[in-house]
Amino acid sequence: MTSEAGSAGRRAIIVGGSLAGLFAALLLRRAGWQAEIHERAAGDLSGRGAGIVTHPELFDILARAGIDRDRAEVGVAVAGRRVFGADGTLVAERALPQVLTAWGHLHGLLKQALPAGAYHPGRSLVRVEEAEEAVTAHFADGSRVRGDLLIGADGIGSTVRALFAPQAAPLYAGYVAWRGLVDEAALTAATRAALLDHFSFSLPPGEQMLGYPVAGEAAGGRRFNFVWYRPAAAGTGLTALLTDIDGAAQPLSIAPHRIRPEVIAGMRRDARRLLAPPFAEVVERTAQPFLQAIQDLEAPRLVLGRRVVILGDAAFVARPHVGMGVTKAAGDADALARALLDHPHDLAAALARFEAGRLAFGRAVVRRARELGASMQAQILTPRERALAERHRAPEAVMAETAVATGLPAID
Numbered sequence: 001m002t003s004e005a006g007s008a009g010r011r012a013i014i015v016g017g018s019l020a021g022l023f024a025a026l027l028l029r030r031a032g033w034q035a036e037i038h039e040r041a042a043g044d045l046s047g048r049g050a051g052i053v054t055h056p057e058l059f060d061i062l063a064r065a066g067i068d069r070d071r072a073e074v075g076v077a078v079a080g081r082r083v084f085g086a087d088g089t090l091v092a093e094r095a096l097p098q099v100l101t102a103w104g105h106l107h108g109l110l111k112q113a114l115p116a117g118a119y120h121p122g123r124s125l126v127r128v129e130e131a132e133e134a135v136t137a138h139f140a141d142g143s144r145v146r147g148d149l150l151i152g153a154d155g156i157g158s159t160v161r162a163l164f165a166p167q168a169a170p171l172y173a174g175y176v177a178w179r180g181l182v183d184e185a186a187l188t189a190a191t192r193a194a195l196l197d198h199f200s201f202s203l204p205p206g207e208q209m210l211g212y213p214v215a216g217e218a219a220g221g222r223r224f225n226f227v228w229y230r231p232a233a234a235g236t237g238l239t240a241l242l243t244d245i246d247g248a249a250q251p252l253s254i255a256p257h258r259i260r261p262e263v264i265a266g267m268r269r270d271a272r273r274l275l276a277p278p279f280a281e282v283v284e285r286t287a288q289p290f291l292q293a294i295q296d297l298e299a300p301r302l303v304l305g306r307r308v309v310i311l312g313d314a315a316f317v318a319r320p321h322v323g324m325g326v327t328k329a330a331g332d333a334d335a336l337a338r339a340l341l342d343h344p345h346d347l348a349a350a351l352a353r354f355e356a357g358r359l360a361f362g363r364a365v366v367r368r369a370r371e372l373g374a375s376m377q378a379q380i381l382t383p384r385e386r387a388l389a390e391r392h393r394a395p396e397a398v399m400a401e402t403a404v405a406t407g408l409p410a411i412d
Contacts, residue, residue: 011147013038013137015125016154017045019103020312020329022110024151025118026065027337033149037114038123038139040154045107050179050290051214051225052106053323053403054099061330067113074109075101076213076222082200083395084276092395096404098199102181102214102225106326125159128308135307149347150308151336153329156297158314164304170295172252173319175376176241177294178228178267180286183216187224187285191278195224201398204274206231208376210402211282226282227320228271229294229376241291256290264289294319294373298366302355309351311336316362321372323403324365332358364408372401 010033014021017039028035039045054075062069071077077099083092111119124140128150135150152160156170184196194200195211202209211226232238242250244258271283283289297317303309312329336354343350375389391397 010034010149012036013135013145013147013150015137015150015152015160016158016312016314017041017111017119017121018153018155018312019107019110019326020155020314020333021151021153022107022114023061023065023330023333024153024311024336026067026110026113027061027333028340029115029118030064030066031337031341033340035118036145037119038125038137038145039119039121040124040159042122050103050181051212051227052101052103052326053212054101055324055327055405058327058330061327061334062109064334065110065113065330067109069109071099074106075099076215078197078199078212080198081399082194082198083399084194084200084202084278086202086204086274086276088194088277092399094396094399096199096399098403100199100212100214100225102223103326105215125154128160128163128305130305130307132306135305148307149340150305152304152308152310152314153312153333155313156295156317158310160304160308161299161310161314164308165299165301168297168299170252170297170317172234172238173294173296173370173373174233175229175231175294175373176238177292177320178230178283178289179226179292180283180289181214181223181225182282182286184213184222184224187281191281194278195282196222199403200279201395201402202276202279203393203395203398206375207274208398209275209279211279224282226279226286228275228279228283229373230270231376232293238293242293252293252295254291256288259289259291294376296366296370298363302359302362303351307347309336309354311358315358316366318362318365318369319373320369321402322365322369322408324369324405324408328362328365331361361408368408 012028012033012035014037017037021037025035025037080095085091126140127138129136136146138144196213199212207230209228213222214225216223239249242254271280299315311332335358339350339354371388374385375392
C-alpha cells in the first residue's frame with residue numbers, strides 16, 4: 001500500500017485503542033495520513049480479551065500494516081479439531097489446520113508498531129463537532145483535536161455510534177459465554193495430550209464448550225483458551241449471573257473480579273457434571289473465569305456524518321461462533337485505507353465506497369453467526385431456528401463450520 005500526494009497531511013482522529021483502532025492507525029499512516037488514537041481507558045489494554053481465531057486475510061492485512069511476522073510469532077498452530085463425549089472419549093476428529101492467538105498478544109504486536117506519541121490514553125470522547133472543512137473531537141479532559149476524518153473504533157459500547165446513531169443498540173441473544181485462560185503447565189499430562197494440540201469441543205445438550213491453545217505470557221509457553229456457551233433467559237436467569245458481589249445488577253456485562261464466588265462455584269460444579277473431563281479440569285484450574293453476554297449489533301450505516309465513520313465492533317458485533325471479529329475489524333480498516341487511497345481528493349466518494357462493501361459483509365457475518373448459535377438460545381421460536389439448532393448440534397457440523405469462513409462472502 002503506497003500513499004498518494006492527495007493524502008499527505010490529512011489527519012484522522014481515531015477514537016478507540018483496541019484492535020480495530022490500531023489496525024486503522026497503522027494502515028492509514030502507511031496510506032499517507034496522520035493518524036492518532038484516543039483511547040478512553042487510562043491503563044494498558046493488553047490484559048483484556050482472550051483467544052482469537054485467525055484467518056488468512058488477517059495475515060495479509062497484518063503485512064500491509066507493516067507487521068510481516070512469521071505465523072509462529074503471531075499464534076499457535078493446530079492440525080485439526082476434536083469432539084469429546086461427556087465421558088471423555090474421542091467421538092469425532094477432523095483435519096483443519098489453523099493458527100490461534102490471544103487478544104493481548106496481537107494487541108501488543110500492533111501497538112509496538114505504532115510510533116511514539118500516536119496513542120493517547122485517558123481520552124474519553126464527549127462530543128463531536130462537524131464542519132464543512134473539518135471535524136473536531138472534544139474529550140472529557142478538556143482537550144480537543146481537529147482533523148479531516150473521525151473514525152469510531154470504540155467497540156460495542158461506542159460513544160461515536162451513540163452520538164450519531166443512538167437507535168443502533170446491541171441485542172441480547174439469549175445465552176452467555178464463560179471464558180478463561182489457563183497455563184498449560186497447570187494442567188495434567190492427560191488433559192494436555194487431549195486438548196493442547198487441537199481445536200476441541202464438548203457438546204452438552206443445548207450448550208457448547210470449545211477451546212484451543214494460544215501463546216503464553218512467557219516465551220515458548222502456551223495457554224489454553226476456553227469458551228463455554230450456556231443459555232440464560234433474559235430476566236431472572238441473566239440477572240442472577242450479572243448481579244455483582246455488592247448485590248448490584250449489571251446490565252449486560254460484569255467485571256471478572258465482581259462476579260460472585262457462588263456463581264463461579266456453581267459454574268465449576270456444572271462443568272464437572274456436564275463436560276468432558278479434560279474440559280472440566282480446564283474450568284477448575286482457571287483462576288479467574290469471566291462472563292460475556294452474547295449480543296448482536298448491526299449499525300444501519302457506517303458513514304455517520306460528512307467526516308465520521310465507524311468500524312469494527314462499533315459497527316457490527318457478531319456472535320463469536322464465526323470467529324471473525326478481529327479479521328472483520330482488520331478488513332474494515334483495510335477497506336477504509338484503500339478507499340481513501342483510491343479517492344485522495346474526494347472524501348465523500350471514498351467513504352461511500354468503504355460503506356458499500358463493508359456494510360454488506362458485516363450483515364453477512366452477523367447473519368451467519370446467528371445461524372451457528374441457534375442451538376444455544378434460551379428460546380428457539382421459529383421452525384427455521386429449530387432446524388438450524390438441530391444441524392449445529394451434530395459433531396461433524398460443529399467441527400466443519402465453527403470459526404471458518406464458510407457461508408460468508410469473499411473478502412476483497
